Amino acid sequence: MEENDKRRPITIGVAGIGGWGKNLARNFDELPDADLRYVCDVDPGRLGQARRQHPTAQATPEFRLLLEDPELEAVVIATIGSTHHALCKAALEAGKDVFVEKPFALKSSDAEELVRIAQERNRILMVGHLLEYHPVIERLRQMIVGNELGRMYYIYSQRLNLGTVRHDENALWNFAPHDISSIMYMLGRRPTDVSARGQSYLQRGIEDVVFMTLNFGDEAMANVHVSWLDPHKTRRITLVGSQKMAVFDDGEATEKLRIYDKGAHVNTDYNSFAEFVGLRFGDITLPYIKSGEPLRVECLHFLDCVRRRARPRSDGWDGLAVVRVLEAAEQSLKRRGEPVHLTWEDEIL
Numbered sequence: 350m351e352e353n354d355k356r357r358p359i360t361i362g363v364a365g366i367g368g369w370g371k372n373l374a375r376n377f378d379e380l381p382d383a384d385l386r387y388v389c390d391v392d393p394g395r396l397g398q399a400r401r402q403h404p405t406a407q408a409t410p411e412f413r414l415l416l417e418d419p420e421l422e423a424v425v426i427a428t429i430g431s432t433h434h435a436l437c438k439a440a441l442e443a444g445k446d447v448f449v450e451k452p453f454a455l456k457s458s459d460a461e462e463l464v465r466i467a468q469e470r471n472r473i474l475m476v477g478h479l480l481e482y483h484p485v486i487e488r489l490r491q492m493i494v495g496n497e498l499g500r501m502y503y504i505y506s507q508r509l510n511l512g513t514v515r516h517d518e519n520a521l522w523n524f525a526p527h528d529i530s531s532i533m534y535m536l537g538r539r540p541t542d543v544s545a546r547g548q549s550y551l552q553r554g555i556e557d558v559v560f561m562t563l564n565f566g567d568e569a570m571a572n573v574h575v576s577w578l579d580p581h582k583t584r585r586i587t588l589v590g591s592q593k594m595a596v597f598d599d600g601e602a603t604e605k606l607r608i609y610d611k612g613a614h615v616n617t618d619y620n621s622f623a624e625f626v627g628l629r630f631g632d633i634t635l636p637y638i639k640s641g642e643p644l645r646v647e648c649l650h651f652l653d654c655v656r657r658r659a660r661p662r663s664d665g666w667d668g669l670a671v672v673r674v675l676e677a678a679e680q681s682l683k684r685r686g687e688p689v690h691l692t693w694e695d696e697i698l
């Protein structure tokens with residue numbers, strides 16, 4: 350973007366106008382700082398719908414047209430995961446800034462290649478780790494940084510549902526990018542080892558349910574339970590610290606965050622076993638958190654990064670870190686839960 354073009358809306362094309370891509374197209378069409386120029390989908394039915402919803406944008410089944418338009422600055426990719434690497438690579442090589450949905454790529458070598466191309470060509474590359482833009486996750490991160498929960502003991506997250514059974518990826522790759530990215534964002538750290546167990550009940554080789562454990566090198570640990578074969582629709586993250594505990598329930602319409610002033614400590618001076626552990630039951634508080642669609646916050650962040658040539662919060666390195674954890678979890682799944690060790694270069698920490 351040229352210096353004298355600073356207030357002109359950023360030109361955007363969205364590829365993949367399916368269940369999720371239509372939300373991205375809607376947001377970019379509504380935001381004054383964006384100019385939605387293209388909607389692209391290979392499915393004629395979905396393309397027709399997108400054409401009706403975004404009459405001022407050009408509707409095309411050909412991704413190539415977006416890349417060939419010299420006036421188009423940024424491409425948003427919301428196609429299925431197996432296509433992300435090829436489309437993202439083509440867009441970066443055509444000189445476009447890119448917002449790509451999770452999972453960033455299906456192999457860490459592919460993710461590394463995309464990070465390298467973006468760096469070489471000085472392109473903005475952002476991955477759709479939506480929860481990193483959720484105001485409750487931001488509040489929890491600040492509480493952890495400010496030591497309000499005390500020492501972090503453990504986190505567990507549940508992303509469960511009955512339905513949305515995919516045949517192109519398992520429940521781990523479909524749901525867990527959100528849990529992995531938000532846990533790493535809140536803790537400000539990468540895991541040192543990963544183990545996972547899961548089962549395929551509906552389709553051979555595609556796990557419907559996965560239990561994944563992340564260790565963080567000290568006593569902090571996290572467990573992620575994902576499933577599309579569960580009676581409850583659940584999107585909940587629980588954090589247990591030495592001083593306080595917190596529950597983020599994204600299924601709640603308004604009261605999404607509860608802080609429990611509860612804890613336990615070991616007494617050094619005790620006469621009986623009953624006195625050995627002291628339990629503390631305090632208030633439960635519901636902090637006011639200004640609501641807002643996290644997707645809108647995420648879209649605004651992308652536009653801001655494109656305009657200022659700034660590094661996105663969920664940039665390619667963050668995307669690569671999540672893919673590495675997923676890949677390690679996948680290896681562990683194949684080895685019936687054996688822990689897989691992870692090491693991180695400085696750039697990705």
Ligand SMILES: NC(=O)c1ccc[n+]([C@@H]2O[C@H](COP(=O)([O-])OP(=O)(O)OC[C@H]3O[C@@H](n4cnc5c(N)ncnc54)[C@H](O)[C@@H]3O)[C@@H](O)[C@H]2O)c1
Binds near residue numbers: 430432
């Ligand atoms: N961030 C989030 O919270 C969130 C939520 C849901 C889905 N997603 C992600 O968004 C992506 C899309 O998911 P979905 O549920 O919308 O899937 P979907 O199958 O409903 O939609 C994908 C669309 O991409 C189109 N498509 C496929 N290849 C294409 C190509 N080469 N060019 C143009 N269009 C193409 C398909 O025709 C389809 O309409 C996935 O990566 C998914 O993981 C993210």
